[in-house]
Amino acid sequence: MVDIATRVWNHKWKIDPIVRSLIDTDFYKLLMCQSVYRNKRDTQVTFSLINRSSQVPLAKLIDEGELREHLDHIRSLSLSRGESTWLRGNTFYGKRQMFRPDFMEWFENLRLPDYHLERIGDQYELTFEGAWPEVMLWEIPALSVLMELRGRAVLNDMKKFELQVLYARAMTKLWEKIEKLQQVEDLRIADFGTRRRHSFLWQDWCVQAMVEGLGDRFIGTSNCLIAKNRDLEAIGTNAHELPMVYAALAEGDTALAQAPYEVLEDWQDEHDGNLRIILPDTYGTEGFLRRAPDWLAGWTGIRIDSGDPATGAEVAIKWWQDRGEDPRQKLVIFSDGLDETKISELYQQFQGRVRVSFGWGTLLTNDFRGLAPNDGLAPFSLVCKAVEANGKATVKLSDNPKKAMGPQEQIDRYKRVFGVGDQAEIDVMV
Numbered sequence: 001m002v003d004i005a006t007r008v009w010n011h012k013w014k015i016d017p018i019v020r021s022l023i024d025t026d027f028y029k030l031l032m033c034q035s036v037y038r039n040k041r042d043t044q045v046t047f048s049l050i051n052r053s054s055q056v057p058l059a060k061l062i063d064e065g066e067l068r069e070h071l072d073h074i075r076s077l078s079l080s081r082g083e084s085t086w087l088r089g090n091t092f093y094g095k096r097q098m099f100r101p102d103f104m105e106w107f108e109n110l111r112l113p114d115y116h117l118e119r120i121g122d123q124y125e126l127t128f129e130g131a132w133p134e135v136m137l138w139e140i141p142a143l144s145v146l147m148e149l150r151g152r153a154v155l156n157d158m159k160k161f162e163l164q165v166l167y168a169r170a171m172t173k174l175w176e177k178i179e180k181l182q183q184v185e186d187l188r189i190a191d192f193g194t195r196r197r198h199s200f201l202w203q204d205w206c207v208q209a210m211v212e213g214l215g216d217r218f219i220g221t222s223n224c225l226i227a228k229n230r231d232l233e234a235i236g237t238n239a240h241e242l243p244m245v246y247a248a249l250a251e252g253d254t255a256l257a258q259a260p261y262e263v264l265e266d267w268q269d270e271h272d273g274n275l276r277i278i279l280p281d282t283y284g285t286e287g288f289l290r291r292a293p294d295w296l297a298g299w300t301g302i303r304i305d306s307g308d309p310a311t312g313a314e315v316a317i318k319w320w321q322d323r324g325e326d327p328r329q330k331l332v333i334f335s336d337g338l339d340e341t342k343i344s345e346l347y348q349q350f351q352g353r354v355r356v357s358f359g360w361g362t363l364l365t366n367d368f369r370g371l372a373p374n375d376g377l378a379p380f381s382l383v384c385k386a387v388e389a390n391g392k393a394t395v396k397l398s399d400n401p402k403k404a405m406g407p408q409e410q411i412d413r414y415k416r417v418f419g420v421g422d423q424a425e426i427d428v429m430v
Contacts, residue, residue, distance in 0.1 A: 001208070004201050005163040008155050018070050018148045018200065022077050022110070023087070023224040025140040026194050028236030030087070030224065031275070034103045035242070037133045039266050045135050045245060046388040049126040049142065050405065053380035057122035058146060061153040064119060070145045071115055074138075079108050086228045093274050112138055132389070136241065139384040143195045146382060147366070151198050154376040169371050174206060174364070177340040178213035184347050187214065188357040190235040191221040192335055193365030196379060203365045207232070210364075222359070235359070237277040237303070238267060241386055244282060244396055248389040253417050261293060268295075277333060278302045281399045283418040285312055289319040290419075297323035301331025301355070307399025307426065309334050309342070313350055327354045335359035339367075400426045 007016070023030075036043075051058060079087075084104065092098040099107075113130040115138070124146075128138040155163065181187060191210060197203040207226050210218040220233030227234040247259040260283060268276065276299040280288040285307065297320060304312040313334075317327045332354045334346050343358050350356050368377035385405060386394050395406030395414045401423045404411055414420070 001205070002201055004199075004205060005160075005167040007201060008152075008167075009160050009163055011152070017073050018145045019074050019077070019141040020200065021083060021225050022079055022107075022112075022137070023083050023228065024144070024194075024200065025137065025224060026192075026222040026236055027092075027224050027227070027234040028222065028239055029137060029140055030099070031236060031271075032238050032242060033107075033133050033136055034099055035238075035266060035270060036136065037103050037106060038100075038270070040245070040249075041131060041133050043132040043245065043249065044130065044390055045132045045386050047128045047135050047138060047384055048387045049124065049146070050383045050385060051123055051380075052383065054123070056150070056380045058150060059119045059124050060122050062124070062146065062149045064117070064124075067124070067145065067149060068117060070149070071117070071142070074141050074145070075112050075114070078111060083225075083228065084108050087224075090228075092234055095273075106133075110134065110137075112141075115142075126384075132245065136386070139241075140195055142384050143382060144197065144200070147196050148199045151377055154372055158372075166368070166371055170202075170368055171205070171209075173367065173371070174209055175213065177364075178209060180340045181214060181217075181343065184217075184344055186351065187217040187343075187347065188219050188355075189214065189217060189343070190219050190233075190357070190359050191223065191226075191364060192235075192359035192361040194223045196362040196382060197365035198368060198377070204230075206365050219357070237271075237275050238263075238279060240279065240282045240305075240396055242267075243279075244394040245386050245389040247283070247414075248386075248392045248394045253413075256414070256417050257291070260288060261296070264296060264299075274300050274331070276300045277331070279305060280316075281306045281312070283395075283397045283414060284420040284423075285399050286315055287419045289315065292319075294323065297325050301333060303333040303335055303359075305336045306403055307336075308424070309336060309346060310349060312399065313346075313354065317354060328352070329355070331355045331357060333357045333359055335361065337361075337363070339363040399423065402426065 087099050088104055113134050116127045118125045128135045191207050193203055204226055207221050207230060220235040221227050222236045224234050242263045243260040246263050247256055250256040250259045278296060278299055280302060302316045313332050316332060320327045320330055338358060338360050347356055362379045366379045371377060388394060393407050393410055395410045397404050397414055397420055402425050
């Protein structure tokens with residue numbers, strides 16, 4: 001096992017790039033990329049960095065030259081033979097050859113496109129433009145680089161024994177969380193922490209701790225490289241990116257209202273079983289389910305990713321009941337801002353009523369709250385989202401208006417089209 005504190009203290013760029021591989025990314029990104037490659041490969045998109053925590057001055061903390069060095073390194077990466085073999089031959093969700101030969105041939109020859117980086121005050125403007133299947137693969141590595149460089153900026157001011165104590169305390173903090181989760185007998189939980197992790201080495205350590213502490217209750221990781229290296233299940237389905245881009249491409253209000261279901265029609269053509277998970281909150285969960293076609297009720301489950309999680313689960317349960325489905329056979333995946341206390345509470349509230357699973361993100365792989373001077377390693381909310389598709393702005397409404405994004409006039413239009421009324425604001429930490 002790597003001594004992380006010593007590795008940080010002895011850090012040298014040439015032996016420690018932040019992103020080591022094109023599959024140091026979330027599994028859902030590759031699944032979505034294959035779907036986009038099949039259905040919308042000529043769509044031109046722009047992705048942009050959005051720092052929701054403006055009090056964190058990334059451009060003051062992170063040297064621009066170092067940031068460019070890491071981004072340029074990512075552009076030099078390509079799939080290794082072993083990575084390609086793993087993707088082509090491994091079984092994912094019980095399915096052999098999840099990734100089609102035509103997609104794999106394209107992926108094996110891929111180099112990520114160029115980026116645009118500019119300092120604006122105390123923040124960075126970082127954007128990526130080009131064909132959707134290529135540009136979308138920038139999201140996770142870009143976030144990983146910025147999160148880790150921010151952490152390194154804080155760690156660089158710490159001495160050797162300070163670092164040893166810092167990581168010892170962080171390890172103890174995580175292990176105490178795992179001990180609490182050991183009391184949840186039928187827990188099903190996965191690591192969803194790649195995008196806002198403290199570092200790759202720390203995420204890898206967290207995953208190993210979860211394996212040892214929870215055994216088969218830990219069902220896998222979203223990180224493909226860690227899943228490959230640790231012989232774990234790669235976990236993930238789809239994300240808000242798909243309906244956001246499909247909606248931006250829609251011509252007129254009628255097509256806009258149908259766009260989220262068009263996404264899932266395309267998804268259903270490719271996947272079955274536990275990959276048929278609905279993410280309903282892009283334009284409001286209640287309205288999405290109210291207008292949903294009957295065939296969607298037969299899908300395996302729903303992921304709750306914004307708003308009050310218990311409320312979202314209750315809405316889903318009632319929807320299944322109204323559609324003649326047995327909620328006890330359905331899967332609810334909670335994945336928004338979770339920590340061990342909330343995980344235990346949600347499990348107790350919904351066990352026996354639905355099948356419950358959890359995707360544990362930032363507060364698994366980046367919880368250094370209270371451990372560094374001035375709380376300088378506390379997690380913050382950084383995203384990289386599609387902001388344009390074929391020159392048209394994308395919109396996300398969410399079940400939490402604090403997560404909404406897009407031009408205000410388009411937000412207002414989408415609220416009208418999707419029948420979104422008043423929403424309760426919830427503070428966004430991650």
